[in-house]
Amino acid sequence: MGFVHDGRRRIRPLTISEFRSLMRVSKGIEEADVYFCGGTVCNVYSGEWINANVAVKGRHIAYVGMSDQMVGENTRVIDVHDQYIVPGYMEPHAHPFQLYNPYTFAQFALLHGTTFLVNDNLTLYLTMPIERMEEFFHEAGQWPVKMTWWARFDPQTSSPESESLFDPVRIRRLLGNPYVLQGGELTAWPQILAGTNDELELNLWEAGNMGKRVEGHMPGASIETLSAMTAAGVTACHEAMTGEEALRRLRLGLWTSLRYSSLRPDLPVLIRDLLLSQADFHRMMMTTDGATPAFLERGLTDEMVRVAIESGLEPMRAYQMVTVQPAMYYGIDGEVGGIAPGRIADLLLLSAPTIPTPEQVWADGKLAASQGELQIDWKEPDWAYYGQSGLLLDWLTVSEDFYLQEDEKVYVIDLENPAITRIREGITADDLTGILITRDGKHAVRSAVRGFARRLDGMASSFTASGDFMALGRNPAAMQQALNRVLQIGGGIVLIENGEVLFELALPLAGKMSKRPLTELTVENKKLERLLSERGYPHYDLIYTLLFFTSTHLPEVRFTPRGILHVKSGEILVPAKVRRVSL
Numbered sequence: 194m195g196f197v198h199d200g201r202r203r204i205r206p207l208t209i210s211e212f213r214s215l216m217r218v219s220k221g222i223e224e225a226d227v228y229f230c231g232g233t234v235c236n237v238y239s240g241e242w243i244n245a246n247v248a249v250k251g252r253h254i255a256y257v258g259m260s261d262q263m264v265g266e267n268t269r270v271i272d273v274h275d276q277y278i279v280p281g282y283m284e285p286h287a288h289p290f291q292l293y294n295p296y297t298f299a300q301f302a303l304l305h306g307t308t309f310l311v312n313d314n315l316t317l318y319l320t321m322p323i324e325r326m327e328e329f330f331h332e333a334g335q336w337p338v339k340m341t342w343w344a345r346f347d348p349q350t351s352s353p354e355s356e357s358l359f360d361p362v363r364i365r366r367l368l369g370n371p372y373v374l375q376g377g378e379l380t381a382w383p384q385i386l387a388g389t390n391d392e393l394e395l396n397l398w399e400a401g402n403m404g405k406r407v408e409g410h411m412p413g414a415s416i417e418t419l420s421a422m423t424a425a426g427v428t429a430c431h432e433a434m435t436g437e438e439a440l441r442r443l444r445l446g447l448w449t450s451l452r453y454s455s456l457r458p459d460l461p462v463l464i465r466d467l468l469l470s471q472a473d474f475h476r477m478m479m480t481t482d483g484a485t486p487a488f489l490e491r492g493l494t495d496e497m498v499r500v501a502i503e504s505g506l507e508p509m510r511a512y513q514m515v516t517v518q519p520a521m522y523y524g525i526d527g528e529v530g531g532i533a534p535g536r537i538a539d540l541l542l543l544s545a546p547t548i549p550t551p552e553q554v555w556a557d558g559k560l561a562a563s564q565g566e567l568q569i570d571w572k573e574p575d576w577a578y579y580g581q582s583g584l585l586l587d588w589l590t591v592s593e594d595f596y597l598q599e600d601e602k603v604y605v606i607d608l609e610n611p612a613i614t615r616i617r618e619g620i621t622a623d624d625l626t627g628i629l630i631t632r633d634g635k636h637a638v639r640s641a642v643r644g645f646a647r648r649l650d651g652m653a654s655s656f657t658a659s660g661d662f663m664a665l666g667r668n669p670a671a672m673q674q675a676l677n678r679v680l681q682i683g684g685g686i687v688l689i690e691n692g693e694v695l696f697e698l699a700l701p702l703a704g705k706m707s708k709r710p711l712t713e714l715t716v717e718n719k720k721l722e723r724l725l726s727e728r729g730y731p732h733y734d735l736i737y738t739l740l741f742f743t744s745t746h747l748p749e750v751r752f753t754p755r756g757i758l759h760v761k762s763g764e765i766l767v768p769a770k771v772r773r774v775s776l
């Protein structure tokens with residue numbers, strides 16, 4: 194049976210007896226389950242650190258104050274005299290698919306004190322039926338880290354098959370799902386500016402009328418562009434790279450997330466700029482925006498809070514920006530984001546306000562993690578049930594796939610930085626061959642690639658935004674061996690040199706996600722980066738380079754299943770070719 198929702202908007206609705214019990218505990222006429230005694234509470238509502246006890250009943254906070262009337266024989270009293278109690282952190286803009294998966298990412302988040310995630314749905318949406326995805330939302334909504342979602346309005350790649358999924362009927366349905374807090378992020382905003390996408394307009398119009406938030410994606414946008422997108426219903430944007438860009442957004446009433454991601458670790462600069470300009474931080478949040486495992490070595494939201502404090506932000510404001518402010522933005526501050534009666538008991542015990550990594554994490558009123566170790570059973574999703582049991586492919590590569598062919602027009606895709614490409618003509622001896630083979634094995638797209646890793650023999654990856662396969666290298670046989678291995682293991686990233694496997698990471702979930710814990714992926718990610726940088730990769734975020742080769746929201750040219758796409762003009766410069774041999 195699919196998931197049917199009953200119209201309740203709370204992520205932890207109370208039964209009537211739980212509701213009555215909570216009230217009785219708050220009045221001191223029923224015993225609390227847990228009582229945190231003698232701590233210093235971070236009151237994100239008033240901006241004060243106050244001495245208070247916190248009583249918990251079931252999954253909720255029942256009382257905050259000096260009374261101990263609710264302490265009874267069966268109450269577990271936790272002495273926190275030398276500790277600080279802060280609300281569980283919220284990450285308002287997560288992409289839980291960067292080698293890690295939603296489950297392993299949530300586990301990592303929990304250990305670092307993040308108890309609420311607002312997640313990108315794109316990878317799930319492109320790989321499972323909508324009914325199944327909604328079932329997954331419901332299952333993940335019960336996790337100790339509360340999982341909520343965005344509904345994307347566009348596929349961020351160019352393929353007729355995926356574009357057809359974003360029709361207004363399906364999007365309206367998703368926007369009505371209680372686990373979906375917003376629409377976006379709106380990577381196809383140029384189509385709104387140009388007035389060329391009616392369906393997208395309808396989706397924005399509907400989201401506005403349903404009172405939904407819409408996340409923008411407007412890097413480098415002028416005030417005019419930002420105005421037009423605000424009029425189109427965008428309510429927040431996380432793309433500001435300078436204090437001035439953040440202010441531009443705030444002035445238009447847009448909530449502004451300051452970013453600390455592997456691709457754009459701008460947080461320290463933003464904080465310093467904004468402090469200098471005496472900006473008001475009330476409508477700002479912080480996000481790690483899909484940081485890759487290598488970047489997450491020191492933490493998630495906890496690390497952002499630390500960086501923000503080190504950059505001069507007052508600790509209370511840093512905590513507010515990762516708790517009550519995102520909760521207010523999403524309209525859920527009655528349930529999460531602070532320590533007050535009726536809120537979910539997601540509480541962190543810190544040793545000091547300047548050390549945001551928690552000693553203990555309490556989630557739903559239970560001890561969930563202590564000193565970085567999980568304290569609860571947490572069932573992994575049955576991935577096979579959700580259609581994620583490894584890519585099963587019925588085609589093979591042939592050697593001619595990996596040669597630039599004489600009858601093809603060949604451009605050079607030149608990486609300017611980890612994400613931005615430029616189009617050039619005239620191949621040099623240092624250029625690699627890059628090839629995309631579509632998921633169904635029917636089409637191939639070839640190009641020369643510059644600025645990647647000129648001493649790379651062969652590499653292949655199913656970690657692509659479009660869900661297709663890519664191979665890169667200077668040695669066609671090594672590229673073929675790498676791609677064959679990726680196909681054999683049902684998805685992953687493989688490097689071949691001198692006929693040997695130099696690196697292999699299986700990504701059995703949608704070809705993008707491993708089942709291994711995030712900390713192990715940090716090690717693999719760093720190893721892969723080292724191997725590539727030894728072979729000439731000059732940039733700093735390899736995983737994003739691989740993902741974004743097929744992402745059509747970035748300048749200037751991209752591999753797509755249709756061919757090499759010039760993003761701004763929408764022109765296919767080199768059409769995909771039908772592969773002569775596909776089994």
Ligand SMILES: Nc1ncnc2[nH]cnc12
Nearest residue numbers: 288349378380482483484
């Ligand atoms: N637009 C995007 N799509 C996928 N992952 C991302 N990480 C950051 N931005 C992203």
